[in-house]
Amino acid sequence: MAPLEHYLILSAVLFSLGVVGVVVRRNAIVVILCIELMMNGANLAFVAYGRFLDSMAGQMIVFFVMAVAAAEAAIGLAIVVLIYRNRESTDLDEINLLKL
Amino acid sequence: MEIYFFYMFAGGMIITSLLMVTRANVIHAALLLVLTFFFLAGVFVLAGAEFLAAVQILLYAGGIMVLYLFSIMLMNVEVAVRMRQWHRQGVVVFVAVVLLGLQIWAVLGEVEFAAPKQWEWSLGATPGNVEAIGAVLYTKFLFPFEVASVLLLAAMIGAIVLAKRRIER
Amino acid sequence: MLEVVIPDIALSLALPEIGLAILVCAVLIIDLFVSLENKSRVGVVAFVGVVILGLVAFGQWGEGARTTFSGFYVVDNLSVFVKVCVLLCTAISILLLLQYAKVEKINYGELYAMLLFSVFGMLVMASGNDLITIYLGLETMSISIYVLVAFMRHDPLSREAGLKYFLMGAFASGVLLYGMALTYGFTGTTSIRGIAAAFSGEGGAAIAQNPVMIFGLILLVAGFGFKLALAPFHMWLPDAYTGAPTPITGFMSVAVKFATVAALMRILFVAFPAMADRWNALLWALTAFTLVWGNVAAIAQTSLKRMLAYSSIGHAGYVLMGVVVSMTVIDGKVTFTDIGISAVAFYLLAYLFTNLGAFGMLILVCRDGYRGDNIEDWKGIGQAHPWAGMAFVVFLLSLGGIPPTAGFVGKLYLFAAAVQTEYYWLAAIGLVMSAVSMYYYGRMIMVMYMENRGESQEVMSFSSAPSLFFALVVLVVATLLLGIFPGSFLDAAKGTVAGFI
Numbered sequence A: 001m002a003p004l005e006h007y008l009i010l011s012a013v014l015f016s017l018g019v020v021g022v023v024v025r026r027n028a029i030v031v032i033l034c035i036e037l038m039m040n041g042a043n044l045a046f047v048a049y050g051r052f053l054d055s056m057a058g059q060m061i062v063f064f065v066m067a068v069a070a071a072e073a074a075i076g077l078a079i080v081v082l083i084y085r086n087r088e089s090t091d092l093d094e095i096n097l098l099k100l
Numbered sequence B: 001m002e003i004y005f006f007y008m009f010a011g012g013m014i015i016t017s018l019l020m021v022t023r024a025n026v027i028h029a030a031l032l033l034v035l036t037f038f039f040l041a042g043v044f045v046l047a048g049a050e051f052l053a054a055v056q057i058l059l060y061a062g063g064i065m066v067l068y069l070f071s072i073m074l075m076n077v078e079v080a081v082r083m084r085q086w087h088r089q090g091v092v093v094f095v096a097v098v099l100l101g102l103q104i105w106a107v108l109g110e111v112e113f114a115a116p117k118q119w120e121w122s123l124g125a126t127p128g129n130v131e132a133i134g135a136v137l138y139t140k141f142l143f144p145f146e147v148a149s150v151l152l153l154a155a156m157i158g159a160i161v162l163a164k165r166r167i168e169r
Numbered sequence C: 001m002l003e004v005v006i007p008d009i010a011l012s013l014a015l016p017e018i019g020l021a022i023l024v025c026a027v028l029i030i031d032l033f034v035s036l037e038n039k040s041r042v043g044v045v046a047f048v049g050v051v052i053l054g055l056v057a058f059g060q061w062g063e064g065a066r067t068t069f070s071g072f073y074v075v076d077n078l079s080v081f082v083k084v085c086v087l088l089c090t091a092i093s094i095l096l097l098l099q100y101a102k103v104e105k106i107n108y109g110e111l112y113a114m115l116l117f118s119v120f121g122m123l124v125m126a127s128g129n130d131l132i133t134i135y136l137g138l139e140t141m142s143i144s145i146y147v148l149v150a151f152m153r154h155d156p157l158s159r160e161a162g163l164k165y166f167l168m169g170a171f172a173s174g175v176l177l178y179g180m181a182l183t184y185g186f187t188g189t190t191s192i193r194g195i196a197a198a199f200s201g202e203g204g205a206a207i208a209q210n211p212v213m214i215f216g217l218i219l220l221v222a223g224f225g226f227k228l229a230l231a232p233f234h235m236w237l238p239d240a241y242t243g244a245p246t247p248i249t250g251f252m253s254v255a256v257k258f259a260t261v262a263a264l265m266r267i268l269f270v271a272f273p274a275m276a277d278r279w280n281a282l283l284w285a286l287t288a289f290t291l292v293w294g295n296v297a298a299i300a301q302t303s304l305k306r307m308l309a310y311s312s313i314g315h316a317g318y319v320l321m322g323v324v325v326s327m328t329v330i331d332g333k334v335t336f337t338d339i340g341i342s343a344v345a346f347y348l349l350a351y352l353f354t355n356l357g358a359f360g361m362l363i364l365v366c367r368d369g370y371r372g373d374n375i376e377d378w379k380g381i382g383q384a385h386p387w388a389g390m391a392f393v394v395f396l397l398s399l400g401g402i403p404p405t406a407g408f409v410g411k412l413y414l415f416a417a418a419v420q421t422e423y424y425w426l427a428a429i430g431l432v433m434s435a436v437s438m439y440y441y442g443r444m445i446m447v448m449y450m451e452n453r454g455e456s457q458e459v460m461s462f463s464s465a466p467s468l469f470f471a472l473v474v475l476v477v478a479t480l481l482l483g484i485f486p487g488s489f490l491d492a493a494k495g496t497v498a499g500f501i
Helices: A004-024 A028-053 A057-087 B002-022 B026-046 B050-074 B077-082 B090-110 B129-137 B142-163 C011-033 C040-058 C077-103 C109-126 C131-149 C156-187 C192-200 C204-209 C211-228 C236-243 C246-271 C273-299 C304-325 C338-364 C386-400 C406-420 C424-449 C466-484 C487-495
Strands: C066-068 C073-075 C327-330 C333-336
Touching: A004 A028, A004 B002, A004 B090, A004 C156, A028 A057, A028 B002, A028 B026, A028 B050, A028 C156, A057 B050, A057 B129, A057 B142, A057 C131, A057 C156, B002 B026, B026 B050, B050 B129, B142 C011, B142 C109, B142 C131, C011 C040, C011 C066, C011 C073, C011 C109, C040 C077, C040 C109, C073 C077, C077 C109, C077 C246, C077 C338, C077 C466, C077 C487, C109 C131, C109 C246, C131 C156, C131 C246, C156 C192, C156 C211, C156 C236, C192 C204, C192 C246, C192 C273, C204 C211, C204 C273, C211 C246, C211 C273, C236 C246, C236 C304, C246 C273, C246 C304, C246 C338, C273 C304, C273 C327, C273 C333, C273 C424, C304 C338, C304 C406, C304 C424, C338 C386, C338 C406, C338 C466, C338 C487, C386 C406, C386 C424, C386 C466, C406 C424, C406 C466
Parallel strands: none
Antiparallel strands: C066 C073, C327 C333
8 A cells, every 4th residue: 555645746746747738738628638637636636535534525526526527528628619610720829819 | 566556557647647748649648648547547446446446447538538539530630730839938837837846746745644544355344445435425425416417417508509510490 | 234324304405406406407498399589488487487596595594504415515694695696696697688699699598508507506606515515516607607608609709708718717626626635635524614623623733734735725715716816817807708798797797706705705714714814814915916906907998898807806806805804813813703794795795786787788789790899989878878878877886986876885894894804904905996996987987978979989779678678777776775775785794694604
């Protein structure tokens, strides 16, 4: 059984990689994929804490977070498809009609 | 013995997620994320959440990522590969956030956590993961369960409304 | 075999949410039988349902805090106040939406269904007694609003606004979730009361000092800060508000703040009083920053909708000021003053009528192919359409905080609370920024009354839809009523404190 710190460091690494991806990448779909990575980092933290605190709540939260992630992925991809259909581009820097 | 599996899964996860964040080709990034989820499922098994590991593979890797791949295939991926993939301030931000990650790492190393209760894996002594989840999901966690069902309905209708080509009557 | 314990559930407490879920299904089914020209009937059904649910929620007032669903769901005065206000905001927004949806060709039953789904999320957030409940409610609300913002599929501004709002909102949810994970790890529970108990139990003080726990708290506050559009997390708001359909913008600007501030107050006041000095300092800085940035940025705007969006950011700053001044330290013990919490509640109520009214005026001038967004186009409207001009003047005065409007009483109460709890600097910043805001609201009034119609100006015609007219009359009357006779509403705001702390 690996000690708790290992799990937490792993989840922190996943989370920060996701944050880096969201901030740096220009392709909208890759940004959404990195948000999924962030949520999985949090999921791992929940499961690890649940195991070490002997509490079922950690695993149950992961269930609900997976449902939320599925819903968000569906909506996000629907919006990206909507934009792509009309502009042939998923590049975030080119989508700038609103900036004054 | 278990600890070696943990290092293998953890190393695999870090490598694939790092690759995923840096790939120019979106399909490569999506497939690498699927691989990350597989390694994550392995880590879930090691943490005692076998059912959750199975759900992770079925739902995340098998459902959500397939959705992503279908959507990506609706769009012209080749054009995307030739474009610039990174914001101009990319390097500075990258360095800043990596420093943040290292800080988290360092701080975590200082914290003391109690050792976990040792589970004996003998049959009948402890409930399995599925049984434990089932005992609480529909009784204690009933309200979040129902709210999640409304959430999924909302997402379903919302996605159809946004992405359907022509809404005829 | 594991023992399965079936808990006692008081379903009657959750009647607003259950009723709303049934209403959504009814709206979706009725939508199937209504032809495209008559879709407004679906909106009317939604309106009637929301009014009935508002009365049902109102009936839960005043009986002390009751929890059910194994402690995940709580009904107390704060949750009833928020629910009634959110349902009121929804009802008025549906009235504003009925005509607009026809003009902009988005008159589908699913529009009202998504609106009701977001309301469901808000009701769940208001009653959340656990981090999971609050998170699920937040996500339901957010996902429905992402769809609503992008609903005008043919308009590139709307699509872009939807994408930008989605990306920032999903990122904020991820950050919030990780903060919740760290909180769960250190306190062993996600229940709000349970977290408070963990901090006050043995070893609690050590947890409160732990740097990783502080980092988790910062992540929680940052996640909520994104949702409330506090500076410097507000970058998404002007784009999202400007691109979205105007009734949806009005609905978003009010209802999302109600639900998010209620959830934030519940988490910070009940679960984290042990770390109050830390989050209070953080919120103080965010509030000051928000007040300054929102009001100063609004000065340079030439688009009316964008100006109102930045003014919404400023008003979020005022609401947060109420949250910040609620915390005082008396005899070394952290207490939350009644006057601060009731100031937040009353200010939100005043803001409801005022902001919906301001956006309602914008909806009044919408017709096919024209949005009335340019401030220059409003020149001389005061003489040409006297009643509409007067209504807009009332809303602008209320936004700026001039008597005898609701906004004035709200700001008076807020600044009184700040001075009484000795947050002098924050009160000063608020007062200065209020004066600054009067510049751009006043400029709008001057444009309407003092300037004459130019040659090349678009002629604005005002819509004559009865639903719109009725909604605006109600809003004007309410704004003036709260300003001239605020007594019973102030008592209601004071009543929200009972059972909450």
